[in-house]
Amino acid sequence: MGFFGIGNSTSVWDFEQKLKEDPDFMLHVLNLFDGNPTPASLTAGIKKLGFTLELEDALKALAKAIAYYKEKYGDSFGGGSANSSGGGKGFMGFTQD
Numbered sequence: 001m002g003f004f005g006i007g008n009s010t011s012v013w014d015f016e017q018k019l020k021e022d023p024d025f026m027l028h029v030l031n032l033f034d035g036n037p038t039p040a041s042l043t044a045g046i047k048k049l050g051f052t053l054e055l056e057d058a059l060k061a062l063a064k065a066i067a068y069y070k071e072k073y074g075d076s077f078g079g080g081s082a083n084s085s086g087g088g089k090g091f092m093g094f095t096q097d
Helices: 012-021 023-031 039-048 055-073
Strands: none
Touching: 012 023, 012 055, 023 055, 039 055
C-alpha cells in the first residue's frame, strides 16, 4: 500500500481518502505543483508519496479533495476572513502569515 515500504497503492479511492483525511499529505501533494512541474515530475512525486496512479486519475482525486475542503471550510483559501470576528480558518484550517 505504499506505507512502511510495502509497495505503492494503485487505488485512486485510497489516494482521495488520504487527501481528505490527512491535511499534511494534502500539503505534500500541493507542494508537487510548485514551480513548473511536468506530468512526469507530478507522477514521480505522487509515487514517492506512496501511490502509483495515472496522472489524470490523481488529478481527479485531488479536485474532489479540494472540493471537499472547500465545502468543509468555505471559500477562505487565502487565509483571511471577510467577517470582523476573525473566525476564518483559511485553507484546510491553516493560515499563512
